[in-house]
Amino acid sequence: MSLIRLEKRPAPSRLFSALTPLMAVVATMIAGGIMFAILGANPLEAIRTIFWDPLFDPQFGPYSRPQLLVKAGPLILIATGLALGFRAGIWNIGAEGQYIMGAVVGAGAGLALYPSESPLLFPLMVLAGALGGWAWAMIPAILKTRFGTNEILVSLMLVYVAENILASVSSGLLRNPDGMGFPGSRNFRRDFPAASNTEIIENTGMHWGVVAAFIAVILAYVLMSRHKMGFAIRLAGEAPRAARFAGVSPTRLIIFCLGTAGALAGLAGLFEVTGPAGQISIDFNSGYGFTAIIVAFLGRLNPIGILLAGLLMALTYIGGELAQLMLGMPAAAIQLFQGMLLFFLLAMDVFANYRIRIGTPEVAK
Amino acid sequence: MKTVTKLLAGAALAVGLAGMAQAESHGEPVKAGFIYVGPVGDGGWTYEHDQGRLAVEEEFGDMVETVYQENVPEGADAERAITQMALSGADIIFTTSFGYMDPTIAVAEKFPDVKFEHATGYKTADNVSVYSARFYEGRAVQGHIAGNLTESNIIGYIGSFPIPEVIRGINSAYIHAKKVNPDVQFKIVWAYTWFDPAKEADAAKALIEQGADVILQHTDSTAPQAAAQEAGNVYTFGQASDMSEYAPMPRVSSIIDNWAPYYIERVKAVMDGTWESTNTWDGIGPGMVGIGEITDAVPAEVKAEAEALRDAIGAGEYHPFTGPLNKQDGSAWLGEGETADDGTLAGMNFYVEGIEGEIPN
Numbered sequence A: 001m002s003l004i005r006l007e008k009r010p011a012p013s014r015l016f017s018a019l020t021p022l023m024a025v026v027a028t029m030i031a032g033g034i035m036f037a038i039l040g041a042n043p044l045e046a047i048r049t050i051f052w053d054p055l056f057d058p059q060f061g062p063y064s065r066p067q068l069l070v071k072a073g074p075l076i077l078i079a080t081g082l083a084l085g086f087r088a089g090i091w092n093i094g095a096e097g098q099y100i101m102g103a104v105v106g107a108g109a110g111l112a113l114y115p116s117e118s119p120l121l122f123p124l125m126v127l128a129g130a131l132g133g134w135a136w137a138m139i140p141a142i143l144k145t146r147f148g149t150n151e152i153l154v155s156l157m158l159v160y161v162a163e164n165i166l167a168s169v170s171s172g173l174l175r176n177p178d179g180m181g182f183p184g185s186r187n188f189r190r191d192f193p194a195a196s197n198t199e200i201i202e203n204t205g206m207h208w209g210v211v212a213a214f215i216a217v218i219l220a221y222v223l224m225s226r227h228k229m230g231f232a233i234r235l236a237g238e239a240p241r242a243a244r245f246a247g248v249s250p251t252r253l254i255i256f257c258l259g260t261a262g263a264l265a266g267l268a269g270l271f272e273v274t275g276p277a278g279q280i281s282i283d284f285n286s287g288y289g290f291t292a293i294i295v296a297f298l299g300r301l302n303p304i305g306i307l308l309a310g311l312l313m314a315l316t317y318i319g320g321e322l323a324q325l326m327l328g329m330p331a332a333a334i335q336l337f338q339g340m341l342l343f344f345l346l347a348m349d350v351f352a353n354y355r356i357r358i359g360t361p362e363v364a365k
Numbered sequence B: 001m002k003t004v005t006k007l008l009a010g011a012a013l014a015v016g017l018a019g020m021a022q023a024e025s026h027g028e029p030v031k032a033g034f035i036y037v038g039p040v041g042d043g044g045w046t047y048e049h050d051q052g053r054l055a056v057e058e059e060f061g062d063m064v065e066t067v068y069q070e071n072v073p074e075g076a077d078a079e080r081a082i083t084q085m086a087l088s089g090a091d092i093i094f095t096t097s098f099g100y101m102d103p104t105i106a107v108a109e110k111f112p113d114v115k116f117e118h119a120t121g122y123k124t125a126d127n128v129s130v131y132s133a134r135f136y137e138g139r140a141v142q143g144h145i146a147g148n149l150t151e152s153n154i155i156g157y158i159g160s161f162p163i164p165e166v167i168r169g170i171n172s173a174y175i176h177a178k179k180v181n182p183d184v185q186f187k188i189v190w191a192y193t194w195f196d197p198a199k200e201a202d203a204a205k206a207l208i209e210q211g212a213d214v215i216l217q218h219t220d221s222t223a224p225q226a227a228a229q230e231a232g233n234v235y236t237f238g239q240a241s242d243m244s245e246y247a248p249m250p251r252v253s254s255i256i257d258n259w260a261p262y263y264i265e266r267v268k269a270v271m272d273g274t275w276e277s278t279n280t281w282d283g284i285g286p287g288m289v290g291i292g293e294i295t296d297a298v299p300a301e302v303k304a305e306a307e308a309l310r311d312a313i314g315a316g317e318y319h320p321f322t323g324p325l326n327k328q329d330g331s332a333w334l335g336e337g338e339t340a341d342d343g344t345l346a347g348m349n350f351y352v353e354g355i356e357g358e359i360p361n
Helices: A014-038 A043-051 A061-087 A093-114 A119-145 A150-171 A206-225 A229-236 A240-245 A250-274 A286-297 A303-327 A333-352 B002-025 B044-062 B076-087 B099-110 B135-149 B164-180 B196-210 B223-231 B262-271 B299-313 B342-346
Strands: A004-008 A354-359 B030-035 B064-069 B092-095 B114-120 B127-135 B154-159 B185-190 B214-217 B235-240 B251-258 B277-282 B287-291 B332-334
Touching: A014 A043, A014 A303, A014 A333, A043 A303, A043 A354, A061 A093, A061 A206, A061 A229, A061 A250, A061 A286, A061 B076, A093 A119, A093 A250, A093 A286, A119 A150, A150 A206, A150 A250, A206 A229, A206 A250, A206 A303, A229 A240, A229 A250, A229 B044, A250 A286, A250 A333, A250 B164, A250 B262, A286 A303, A286 A333, A286 B127, A303 A333, A303 B064, A333 A354, B030 B044, B030 B262, B044 B064, B044 B235, B044 B251, B044 B262, B064 B076, B076 B092, B092 B099, B092 B262, B099 B114, B099 B127, B135 B164, B135 B214, B135 B235, B135 B287, B135 B299, B154 B164, B154 B196, B164 B185, B164 B342, B185 B196, B196 B214, B196 B223, B214 B223, B223 B235, B287 B299, B299 B332
Parallel strands: B030 B064, B030 B092, B092 B114, B114 B127, B127 B277, B154 B185, B154 B214, B214 B235, B235 B251
Antiparallel strands: A004 A354, B251 B287
């Protein structure tokens, strides 16, 4: 007879749902601090470097504060789209592939028109980017609705296909003709200003992708709380049978959720390739599509939560880089630290779903 | 708004630069930073750059401080990593992978007083030098040994990316394997990675299954060596690093990148105030490319020939790309006794005659 028991709550606790992300951050700080101590660093200094210095250090802050937006922008944009599907029980794991295809199609559209200076060029590329991501997401969507394939596997496998397409166009179709045979496209920021995603206000990190991320968060919030589609998504996720009785069409839901997520991931890719990354290159994708899955769950699949989670994740990335640089921490320790964050978040979910009882159970009535 | 932020940024930069100038005048150590594409423990490319960093520390002791950041992706993150390193007060920053080229140039524009050194690229600026090694010289020695060792006459080659540096290596190895073994055939697999032990092992296994009994690699992990060891009668060569833990079999020799002399020289130049933007492409002669010990698994006379070839290249008596040589499509490239010029080599995007398959694009 154990003294501590878990008792399932009839419904997840709202208080704990809101509190667990904070508890997870604190637990990560403690466990991470122990790890840093074992590695021979001062744990308080390490935690301060990761969470405080990127924001307030006089040496790095002015540069890394805007960088937080640059890093968080694509994460938020992708995670917002993914969360719609996750809420409905549609598991798009292949956002990385949709992100790549958005970048390839969008950048390709722009490069095809080089050296155009038309003001319509960039909007056209944005459209092409969204379309590229959308089309890539339609493959698992249609395979699922038509043939009942598993969207987790199909979307994930398509990431590898997209990576190979990226490698191929970097060293072939989209290769910079002035690049002496080296792989990689023209650099948008350096060679093709009309097609580049520049900062809207200088030194703020605020580029069009960040703006798009904020708009996506607002629209997703409205959709989920005010729109019929949002209701259908929530119903399908929480009570699939009830949803069917209520006349929610699974096919429409799958097409909508995967399509939206794909389009947003494609947009993120386009804004990244024309902005911070600057060019299509073989290693252009750096895992945003996968990290966004963590961000979506860290933000509890809620648009506002995702906004905060994206910023937090960006903070750990940039702070982690500073910890490497200033304290000589190995990169693996930083990844471990980020892994802890997700682990603790999932572990803390216990508190949201279960009540903890101390003492012996009462005799069953 | 724009002007205000510009002014502020300018002021911040000025204050930062003034602070840095002050630090130097107080006789503080020179700070050398290194940006690595892989982990320092990769046993190959990044490992050797880090050995170079440690050699700088050893050489200058308290007069130098080094910092590094590993696993820096070659996309948007590189520019931030380099900027942060410059902000942390680095005086000279080595960016050690091709993909850091545009980010390095972009950061260098913002930090005119910091010196930048970019490995394997081609874009220079007043404060950006480029440096690379003539690995193809080592490939010639490798090809000579490989052509002699193979019994199946199939040599497997794990390519990383289809870029000039890798294509040069394939051509050089092929030319010298063919010289000693006219029946030799190259099977080339593109891994599209510099460092991914799982992918590299798969590539090695696939090549072995296709009959290759010598594996050359242009990727940085020891996974192909392990795969060859498991398969038995397969020979390999260490890449970037000596990989001597796999000697005498399967690893029979290696190409070692030795960045230490160059790094020491460049850091010294910053200390003395004599640093200038340069374009360095050194080979076996100056010691940037080393040939690891040729083991006894190689017959003695082949070993002697290989060493003679190495010495001839090092002394500048022999150029690995000496005509007559044709391109893959049969068109003439180099006439009798003609040697390739550096411009063609730097942008090499064709196979020489005899290699099968196409360069992917």
